[in-house]
Amino acid sequence: DGGITQSPKYLFRKEGQNVTLSCEQNLNHDAMYWYRQDPGQGLRLIYYSQIVNDFQKGDIAEGYSVSREKKESFPLTVTSAQKNPTAFYLCASSPSRRGTDTQYFGPGTRLTVL
Amino acid sequence: QKEVEQNSGPLSVPEGAIASLNCTYSDRGSQSFFWYRQYSGKSPELIMFIYSNGDKEDGRFTAQLNKASQYVSLLIRDSQPSDSATYLCAVRGGSSASKIIFGSGTRLSIRP
Numbered sequence: 001d002g003g004i005t006q007s008p009k010y011l012f013r014k015e016g017q018n019v020t021l022s023c024e025q026n027l028n029h030d031a032m033y034w035y036r037q038d039p040g041q042g043l044r045l046i047y048y049s050q051i052v053n054d055f056q057k058g059d060i061a062e063g064y065s066v067s068r069e070k071k072e073s074f075p076l077t078v079t080s081a082q083k084n085p086t087a088f089y090l091c092a093s094s095p096s097r098r099g100t101d102t103q104y105f106g107p108g109t110r111l112t113v114l
Numbered sequence: 115q116k117e118v119e120q121n122s123g124p125l126s127v128p129e130g131a132i133a134s135l136n137c138t139y140s141d142r143g144s145q146s147f148f149w150y151r152q153y154s155g156k157s158p159e160l161i162m163f164i165y166s167n168g169d170k171e172d173g174r175f176t177a178q179l180n181k182a183s184q185y186v187s188l189l190i191r192d193s194q195p196s197d198s199a200t201y202l203c204a205v206r207g208g209s210s211a212s213k214i215i216f217g218s219g220t221r222l223s224i225r226p
Contacts, residue, residue: 031212033213033214035216040122040218041218042118042202042216042217042218042219043158043202043216045213048212048213050212056212058213090157090158101146101206102146102148102160102163103148103160103204103214104160105150105157105158105159106157107156107157108156108157
């Protein structure tokens with residue numbers, strides 16, 4: 001099956017702990033994105049990558065880090081510097097950087113800080 | 115002013131009626147416009163995309179774009195209870211060509 005997978009589905013973090021959220025796609029898409037969604041709110045862009053070994057900060061990058069070592073993988077690390085990390089995290093991909101390309105979403109990871 | 119604005123709702127529509135969802139955007143150079151449906155606790159799924167002025171129909175869904183007014187809408191005909199969800203408007207292009215800007219969504223409720 002082609003698609004975008006995210007793991008884990010649910011994640012619990014203790015104060016001061018770093019955690020890494022996985023995102024993998026087998027759609028051969030060039031661009032990948034990470035969003036955060038808080039209850040009753042829209043999606044806010046954390047980081048995005050248009051090509052392997054390159055990524056850009058989105059609107060709320062502070063306290064997060066990413067890597068893009070392989071085309072199909074774009075993991076997100078939520079560091080202890082992120083003061084309010086409890087949220088629904090969504091990974092997306094699109095075929096290329098062109099302005100008309102649609103983004104497709106993975107199932108999401110729900111992160112809760114204990 | 116938000117880049118993409120939607121009425122948060124909830125919008126309540128009787129079953130079988132037409133639901134009309136509206137969205138305005140601020141970047142006049144925007145090129146691509148998308149509507150996503152998001153059920154509670156789930157990820158967004160693409161319903162429609164539109165690039166040119168006018169209407170685009172797909173089954174019960176019609177997207178309408180008016181670039182002069184910076185306005186995009188989604189009509190859902192013969193509304194069903196399964197259409198109850200949050201609908202996200204998204205815009206790409208202009209000064210943010212490499213990323214999509216999302217509105218905060220309109221919550222739609224179809225009452226039997």
